Amino acid sequence: MSWSSPRFLQRSVVQKGVDYIKDACALPSCKKKRMFSNIVRDPRIKRSGSWFCSGDCLAQALLSRLTALPDARLSAVARPPRYSVGLILLSQRRLTQQQLRTAMDHASKSGESVEDALVDLGLASEEQITAARAAQWGFPVFNRTSVAEPVESMIPRTLLRTYGAVPLHHSPSSARLLLGFVFRVGHSLLSSIEQVTGNKVEACFITPSEMQRQIERNRDSEFEEVVFGERLTPREIAETVQRMAESFTPIEASFADCGYFFWTRLIGKRRKIDLLFRMDDAVEAFNNC
Incomplete structure (x- = not known):
């Protein structure tokens, strides 16, 4: 199960000639419930989204989500397919x-x-194995008559490797992403991508050879990627995100539970970064299911 976060908008000083909106911080316990925030005219910012007034409020909201994960994960454990x-x-x-x-x-x-x-x-053949896996999970096989094209990956490489997946097609205008899987479809990955990027994600199955060719064809993500291999407590994760957010003042943040990892994305004017926190107790080896 994935969690979506409200947007974290950068606080700014009121300036003449700039549009402002009066709104409340999304954290219920925030002590500064009413304050002014500059609505940055940037396509990444959703004006209808809520916002946090500080890194501290963001961290507290993140902590509340993290502490709720164990119960949510119990109901989200994937069942193995009925037939091999x-x-x-x-x-x-x-x-x-x-x-x-x-x-x-x-x-x-x-x-x-x-x-x-x-x-x-x-x-x-690889194609027969892939078709059988698609039948296992009820997803289509990638249309091999389609012209393969490079895709700029918006997903951390660690997540793609973990779930045996690769972006096959992305339409920025319609905000849709086609993701190919080799072993099985990672539903938590699909959900977390939608929560973090705002794109609608569709899944299909591909052969290992097709995956390797597409990896070589694709362009790297524009986001820095930091992976925390050692498991941290919910409070340590929240404090780490807070320190990172306060170090370069992002104008947008989102986070989602991605099964193996808790994925946090911070976007600033000059820096974009993905933070991946290991969550080992959530699932067993993905490809062995």
């Missing part, structure tokens, strides 16, 4: 029972997955 890839291929008559047993024996001895064993033994 091997059984799906068997039901589609693309494999015989003997071929499936051979692949399972090979996988048991080599330590690789049954899917990899099927490909290594020449019993199934």
